[in-house]
Amino acid sequence: MVETDRKIDDSGRYKPHGMHAWNGTQQAQNATASETETTPLLSKAAAANHAGFPDYSAFFKAVEVKVKIFSKFISIILAVSWVVWYITTIISMFRRQDLTMDIAKNIILDTPNSFKLREYLVNYTSVAHVAGTESDRLQAEWTRDKLVEFGIKDVKIETYWPLLNYPKSHRVAIVSGPEHLHYEAKLREDVAPGDDTSKRQDDVPTFHGYSKGGNVTAPIIYVNYGRIEDFRLLASRGVQMNGTIALVRYGENFRGLKVTAAEQFGCVGVLIYSDPIDDGPVSKPGVENPAKPYPEGPWRARSSVQRGSVQPFSLMAGDPLTPGYAAKENVTRLAINETIGIAKIPSMPISWEDAVPLFKALIGHGRVIESWKGGLDNAMYFYGPSVAEVNLVNEIENKITPIWNVIGRIQGHEEGSKAIVLGNHRDAWVYGAIDPSSGSAIMLELARTFGILLKHGWKPRRTIIFASWDAEEYGMVGSTEWVEDHKEWLDNGAICYLNVDMAVSGPHFAATGSPSMNQLLYEITKQVPDPKTHMSIYDTWLKDSGDRVNEPFVGTLGSGSDYVAFIDHVGIASVDIRFTGEFGVYHSNYDSLYWMDHFGDPTYQYHVALTQIWGLMAFHLANDRLLKMTATPYAAFIAEQFRSLKSLSPLRDFSNLESAIRNFIDAADILDAQVLLLKNGSGNTSIGDVNSRLSFFERRFIDPEGIQGRDWFKHVIIAPGLWTGYAAQTFPAIVEAIENGNETAIMHTMNRAALHIEKAAKFVAGRRSFH
Numbered sequence: 001m002v003e004t005d006r007k008i009d010d011s012g013r014y015k016p017h018g019m020h021a022w023n024g025t026q027q028a029q030n031a032t033a034s035e036t037e038t039t040p041l042l043s044k045a046a047a048a049n050h051a052g053f054p055d056y057s058a059f060f061k062a063v064e065v066k067v068k069i070f071s072k073f074i075s076i077i078l079a080v081s082w083v084v085w086y087i088t089t090i091i092s093m094f095r096r097q098d099l100t101m102d103i104a105k106n107i108i109l110d111t112p113n114s115f116k117l118r119e120y121l122v123n124y125t126s127v128a129h130v131a132g133t134e135s136d137r138l139q140a141e142w143t144r145d146k147l148v149e150f151g152i153k154d155v156k157i158e159t160y161w162p163l164l165n166y167p168k169s170h171r172v173a174i175v176s177g178p179e180h181l182h183y184e185a186k187l188r189e190d191v192a193p194g195d196d197t198s199k200r201q202d203d204v205p206t207f208h209g210y211s212k213g214g215n216v217t218a219p220i221i222y223v224n225y226g227r228i229e230d231f232r233l234l235a236s237r238g239v240q241m242n243g244t245i246a247l248v249r250y251g252e253n254f255r256g257l258k259v260t261a262a263e264q265f266g267c268v269g270v271l272i273y274s275d276p277i278d279d280g281p282v283s284k285p286g287v288e289n290p291a292k293p294y295p296e297g298p299w300r301a302r303s304s305v306q307r308g309s310v311q312p313f314s315l316m317a318g319d320p321l322t323p324g325y326a327a328k329e330n331v332t333r334l335a336i337n338e339t340i341g342i343a344k345i346p347s348m349p350i351s352w353e354d355a356v357p358l359f360k361a362l363i364g365h366g367r368v369i370e371s372w373k374g375g376l377d378n379a380m381y382f383y384g385p386s387v388a389e390v391n392l393v394n395e396i397e398n399k400i401t402p403i404w405n406v407i408g409r410i411q412g413h414e415e416g417s418k419a420i421v422l423g424n425h426r427d428a429w430v431y432g433a434i435d436p437s438s439g440s441a442i443m444l445e446l447a448r449t450f451g452i453l454l455k456h457g458w459k460p461r462r463t464i465i466f467a468s469w470d471a472e473e474y475g476m477v478g479s480t481e482w483v484e485d486h487k488e489w490l491d492n493g494a495i496c497y498l499n500v501d502m503a504v505s506g507p508h509f510a511a512t513g514s515p516s517m518n519q520l521l522y523e524i525t526k527q528v529p530d531p532k533t534h535m536s537i538y539d540t541w542l543k544d545s546g547d548r549v550n551e552p553f554v555g556t557l558g559s560g561s562d563y564v565a566f567i568d569h570v571g572i573a574s575v576d577i578r579f580t581g582e583f584g585v586y587h588s589n590y591d592s593l594y595w596m597d598h599f600g601d602p603t604y605q606y607h608v609a610l611t612q613i614w615g616l617m618a619f620h621l622a623n624d625r626l627l628k629m630t631a632t633p634y635a636a637f638i639a640e641q642f643r644s645l646k647s648l649s650p651l652r653d654f655s656n657l658e659s660a661i662r663n664f665i666d667a668a669d670i671l672d673a674q675v676l677l678l679k680n681g682s683g684n685t686s687i688g689d690v691n692s693r694l695s696f697f698e699r700r701f702i703d704p705e706g707i708q709g710r711d712w713f714k715h716v717i718i719a720p721g722l723w724t725g726y727a728a729q730t731f732p733a734i735v736e737a738i739e740n741g742n743e744t745a746i747m748h749t750m751n752r753a754a755l756h757i758e759k760a761a762k763f764v765a766g767r768r769s770f771h
């Protein structure tokens with residue numbers, strides 16, 4: 001709690017208000033003394049009168065009164081000056097005050113407030129706010145105004161002009177074959193009793209971001225999750241896929257890659273449905289509660305549809321028409337038919353209710369593959385092709401349109417050119433209570449918390465940037481354009497990027513990130529209590545991570561949120577944190593306040609906990625003289641990933657790469673030992689040098705050549721998997737070269753990786769090497 005009735009002295013200790021009481025008494029005594037000095041003068045006047053001299057008593061009386069008034073006036077002046085001095089001293093003491101760590105941490109732990117967090121969420125979820133729409137712009141302005149209100153002085157809206165698409169009309173219908181199979185899909189989510197916003201069913205019609213517009217009629221085939229291996233399996237069975245519409249289910253990989261795979265196998269359209277076994281009410285082993293569909297439970301209801309982007313996001317990120325540079329208003333752009341950033345065949349997301357008639361039309365055509373069965377009637381899931389034809393209409397409007405990133409900045413005072421960037425996107429597919437407004441609410445509450453620290457005189461050592469990104473849902477557009485725009489100073493100055501997206505969908509803490517941030521994550525989560533278990537977040541997280549680990553599990557960054565440009569394009573150490581849970585309303589109308597109030601976080605205490613964790617991380621990174629980043633976990637990670645790489649091609653000579661990795665491991669050990677010496681007050685390395693080595697070594701993993709065929713991705717250790725998208729691929733360029741069986745490319749990619757790991761090793765060891 002902030003103690004408002006007490007003040008803090010220069011040493012950081014509290015002092016009661018009355019500490020200057022003695023000075024006040026002294027002033028009062030002085031004032032009384034000056035009054036008594038008038039008495040002898042009066043006595044002289046009286047004596048003169050008795051001796052027959054002219055009566056000067058009136059004169060002396062007048063003098064006496066004047067002197068009294070004058071002395072009163074002086075006393076008042078003195079008293080007022082003393083009060084002014086007292087107040088300004090106290091204020092300047094606050095200003096000069098270096099908040100002690102403990103006080104600052106208590107403020108970060110005590111300030112976040114569940115009512116306020118819900119209040120922000122009410123505002124964000126009150127209206128659909130798809131990127132580039134009027135409501136999105138208004139929410140950008142509201143976010144900016146809140147940051148200013150909370151005391152973040154430097155806040156601006158940075159506008160970019162990417163291509164976005166919006167739905168105009170849609171249709172999915174069985175239009176030929178036996179009459180009884182004919183069906184017109186609903187493509188609309190039912191009103192959920194109790195959930196007010198769900199009444200506005202047509203706010204955002206179902207569609208896919210960056211989908212191809214079109215009108216196609218064709219037989220359908222069922223291709224399981226639509227992974228490349230699913231299509232390959234059907235091809236191996238001789239199924240005719242050319243000219244068909246693929247019916248695939250959500251899950252396992254990024255939806256855009258399902259469309260890319262379908263297109264590669266000759267399909268003319270794709271329907272992606274949510275199977276009830278994947279995020280619907282068909283219970284899976286391991287879930288805590290019997291699965292119930294929304295609004296009785298948290299899982300996907302029969303008419304619920306998952307919108308989302310189908311940009312092939314393992315090939316690029318950001319605006320499809322300005323790859324590699326910022327989409328400013330008047331820049332030169334690619335033509336739509338020149339970009340790899342939008343889908344090449346039309347697609348549409350559908351509910352499982354709308355998928356059932358399509359499966360019925362498949363019954364008896366082709367076979368059923370046991371592992372391809374989902375949670376619908378078991379007699380279904382024939383792969384086809386169907387005799388009946390389906391008409392798929394995806395009429396969209398493509399337009400180059402403004403989007404709005406809100407950027408708030410707290411200037412650092414000692415290393416102001418170094419920055420900690422905190423980001424969360426603001427745009428949502430519909431109301432977006434979880435995705436992303438839980439994160440947006442948390443960002444506001446963190447800004448309020450930091451505002452309070454600033455009012456208490458906090459002067460962070462390094463600069464802190466709050467970023468409310470736009471158009472993440474289309475393809476991390478706002479963050480990518482901003483990184484491309486500010487690449488040079490980010491490259492020189494960004495210490496790290498801390499991302500929050502779907503911040504709260506349940507009680508389980510999860511983190512993905514650069515291994516150099518692991519220790520900080522552990523240290524911080526040990527200080528934050530879990531609202532349910534009352535253990536530390538660290539302890540519950542460790543428990544959730546399984547029996548066979550000594551430390552909680554931190555995943556590897558793949559793709560799907562705004563860290564991508566930071567880590568994959570520039571090599572800025574990044575982290576994504578969240579609380580997850582039973583969640584089946586992703587990208588639907590039902591990702592609403594009602595869902596959050598009833599299932600996600602009814603007490604909003606997990607929102608509080610994430611604000612605390614994010615806040616403490618940012619505070620330490622911005623404030624500590626010696627950064628709490630470590631190189632050895634990164635070395636261990638690379639060594640582990642190298643072992644799996646070798647197992648892909650056991651007979652190959654990896655010695656070049658192996659030697660670079662060994663050097664990196666040795667250098668990391670040296671650096672962490674130097675850090676230890678510094679902490680113990682010994683050693684001859686400077687803190688600045690150590691900080692720079694700890695926070696910038698990941699830049700050395702950036703290969704300007706990039707990965708062949710998707711050269712916007714430049715990190716030699718990680719990238720989004722080419723065919724998974726969400727999940728990371730380690731040593732991506734080498735693995736892809738091995739998969740393609742291209743010997744020259746294998747040698748080349750291994751040499752490039754070795755070169756950059758070697759550079760990183762030298763840098764970590766303190767022997768400078770630049771790009």
Ligand SMILES: CC(=O)N[C@@H](CC(=O)O)C(=O)N[C@@H](CCC(=O)O)C(=O)O
Nearest residue numbers: 308309313473474475476501502560561
């Ligand atoms: C994996 C996942 O669910 N990602 C979320 C955001 C998150 O919190 O990670 C998501 O919805 N990401 C978008 C990104 C779209 C894009 O970049 O093209 C998605 O649709 O997956």
